[in-house]
Amino acid sequence: MSLRHALLGLLSERTASGYDLLKLFDTSLANVWPATQSQIYTELTKLAGSGLITVAAEGPRGRKEYAITDEGMAELRHWLTETKPQRTIRSDILLRVFFLGVLTPEQARDYLNELTRISEEGAENLRQLSESVDWGDDNLSVHGRIALEYGLRFNTMRREWAEWAAAQIK
Amino acid sequence: MSLRHALLGLLSERTASGYDLLKLFDTSLANVWPATQSQIYTELTKLAGSGLITVAAEGPRGRKEYAITDEGMAELRHWLTETKPQRTIRSDILLRVFFLGVLTPEQARDYLNELTRISEEGAENLRQLSESVDWGDDNLSVHGRIALEYGLRFNTMRREWAEWAAAQIK
DNA sequence: GTAAACATGTAACAGGTTACATGATTGT
DNA sequence: ACAATCATGTAACCTGTTACATGTTTAC
Numbered sequence: 514m515s516l517r518h519a520l521l522g523l524l525s526e527r528t529a530s531g532y533d534l535l536k537l538f539d540t541s542l543a544n545v546w547p548a549t550q551s552q553i554y555t556e557l558t559k560l561a562g563s564g565l566i567t568v569a570a571e572g573p574r575g576r577k578e579y580a581i582t583d584e585g586m587a588e589l590r591h592w593l594t595e596t597k598p599q600r601t602i603r604s605d606i607l608l609r610v611f612f613l614g615v616l617t618p619e620q621a622r623d624y625l626n627e628l629t630r631i632s633e634e635g636a637e638n639l640r641q642l643s644e645s646v647d648w649g650d651d652n653l654s655v656h657g658r659i660a661l662e663y664g665l666r667f668n669t670m671r672r673e674w675a676e677w678a679a680a681q682i683k
Numbered sequence: 684m685s686l687r688h689a690l691l692g693l694l695s696e697r698t699a700s701g702y703d704l705l706k707l708f709d710t711s712l713a714n715v716w717p718a719t720q721s722q723i724y725t726e727l728t729k730l731a732g733s734g735l736i737t738v739a740a741e742g743p744r745g746r747k748e749y750a751i752t753d754e755g756m757a758e759l760r761h762w763l764t765e766t767k768p769q770r771t772i773r774s775d776i777l778l779r780v781f782f783l784g785v786l787t788p789e790q791a792r793d794y795l796n797e798l799t800r801i802s803e804e805g806a807e808n809l810r811q812l813s814e815s816v817d818w819g820d821d822n823l824s825v826h827g828r829i830a831l832e833y834g835l836r837f838n839t840m841r842r843e844w845a846e847w848a849a850a851q852i853k
Numbered sequence: 854g855t856a857a858a859c860a861t862g863t864a865a866c867a868g869g870t871t872a873c874a875t876g877a878t879t880g881t
Numbered sequence: 882a883c884a885a886t887c888a889t890g891t892a893a894c895c896t897g898t899t900a901c902a903t904g905t906t907t908a909c
Binding site for chain 3: 514516547548549551552573574575
Binding site: 515518519522525526541542544545546547586589590592593594598599600601602603604605606607608609610611612613614615616620624631635651652653655656657659660662663666667669670671673674677678681 | 685688689692695696711712714716717756759762763768769770771772773774775776777778779780781782783784785786794801805821822823825826827829830832833836837839840841843844847848851
């Protein structure tokens with residue numbers, strides 16, 4: 514149930530509409546917790562229903578500006594401090610590695626080289642994202658940059674590993 | 684739909700029952716593609732229904748020994764070579780980082796220190812796993828070791844990042 | 854005899870994806 | 882006038898989790 518907390522987290526910084534949040538997900542959270550339009554609107558309705566957020570203002574085109582409530586802030590803090598992050602990470606990419614033996618060594622190396630490529634691409638995308646965002650000194654900027662550094666290090670690690678792995682084949 | 688391919692992949696190496704596969708998931712694939720008992724049995728029934736695997740033998744206690752068919756091998760190879768691995772990775776751990784600003788700097792550092800700890804713990808678990816498995820020179824062993832190396836490098840990267848990140852707070 | 858391990862199956866629920874559906878406002 | 886953007890909502894479907902439910906064989 515992290516989507517609700519992602520929404521609460523974004524609303525803890527400033528008020529926003531579902532549409533605004535959708536955009537925020539696509540830019541800042543896309544690499545960490547992607548969410549679809551349908552999911553966001555449904556969850557916002559639920560959050561408002563349970564009193565964790567409220568409709569602070571209504572604008573043109575049916576726009577609803579949501580704001581986090583004290584209850585919502587309490588829930589956000591509770592999630593951050595009292596609940597353990599879930600460690601279950603499913604990796605399609607890594608699962609495939611287990612079964613490379615059914616391919617020819619050449620095909621297996623192709624796969625690992627492709628991983629090198631997407632790691633480089635991933636790092637490059639993050640670098641571009643880093644340049645396109647105008648970083649302030651608000652909370653989301655400070656911590657967003659820390660998360661971005663993770664992404665860069667992750668991609669470097671994966672590239673080096675994929676290169677090493679390709680050399681192991683045959 | 685990677686579960687079906689995980690099952691096909693394991694069955695490509697040797698025949699096995701649902702129970703055997705459950706054990707294999709818990710040991711070799713737990714860190715990459717966890718699956719529950721309920722899920723495995725359901726998927727095996729579906730796979731047998733569509734002809735990608737067959738019941739090669741029946742044993743005591745209703746045991747069904749499954750074997751991959753030629754069709755199943757073709758599907759496995761198709762998945763590995765023709766379809767792109769899904770890159771969507773949801774990380775609860777990283778999502779929380781974005782919102783550390785709602786906590787006190789001390790609490791935020793506590794969280795990052797906890798990440799250091801679980802990274803060390805994760806690496807240690809993998810080292811122990813590495814020792815407890817009797818690695819052969821079969822395909823699954825060779826590629827399992829490559830995946831394990833990924834896990835070790837990943838945990839090292841995350842530990843270093845978490846230490847760096849904790850130093851960035853305040 | 855009885856506990857542990859072996860062995861399978863199903864139902865209810867939660868979370869996420871894709872597709873459909875609709876309409877208002879702004880900029881050119 | 883028209884396109885792009887803003888803005889929300891719902892339904893069908895798929896995957897995964899938790900819990901329930903049942904029965905057999907082996908080892909001590």
